[in-house]
Amino acid sequence: VQLVESGGGLVQAGGSLRLSCVASGFTFGDYSIGWFRQAPGEEREAVSCISSSDGTTYYEDFVKGRFTISSDNAKNTVYLQMNSLRPEDTAVYYCVADPYFGDGEICSYEYDYRGRGTQVTVSS
Numbered sequence: 137v138q139l140v141e142s143g144g145g146l147v148q149a150g151g152s153l154r155l156s157c158v159a160s161g162f163t164f165g166d167y168s169i170g171w172f173r174q175a176p177g178e179e180r181e182a183v184s185c186i187s188s189s190d191g192t193t194y195y196e197d198f199v200k201g202r203f204t205i206s207s208d209n210a211k212n213t214v215y216l217q218m219n220s221l222r223p224e225d226t227a228v229y230y231c232v233a234d235p236y237f238g239d240g241e242i243c244s245y246e247y248d249y250r251g252r253g254t255q256v257t258v259s260s
Contacts, residue, residue, distance in 0.1 A: 144257075156215055202219050223260045233248060
C-alpha cells in the first residue's frame with residue numbers, strides 16, 4: 137500500500153496550493169481518502185476527507201469555504217485545493233486512507249494507511 141503526496145511548498149498568505157495524493161495497493165473505491173495535518177508541537181488534526189465510492193465529503197470548520205477536496209477515481213488520486221491560505225495553515229499535510237462503505241465516520245482518526253506527508257508553509 138502506498139499513499140504518495142505532492143504539491144506542498146512555500147506560499148504567501150492569501151495564496152493557493154493544490155496537494156495531490158496518489159494511492160496504490162488497495163481497492164480505491166472501498167476507502168475514504170483524506171488529508172490530515174500536523175504542525176510542530178501540535179496534535180494532528182483532520183482537514184478534509186472524501187468517499188471514493190460516492191463522493192461524500194467532509195471538511196473541518198477551519199477550512200470550509202477555503203479548501204476543496206476532489207477525487208479522480210480513474211487515476212486513484214485525491215486532490216486538496218487550498219485557497220486563501222493563512223499562516224496558521226502551516227503544517228505537514230499527509231494523506232490517509234480508511235475503509236468506508238457509506239456509514240460511520242468518513243474522516244476517522246483510526247485510519248488504516250497514511251503517507252509520509254508534504255510540507256506546506258504559509259508566510260505572513
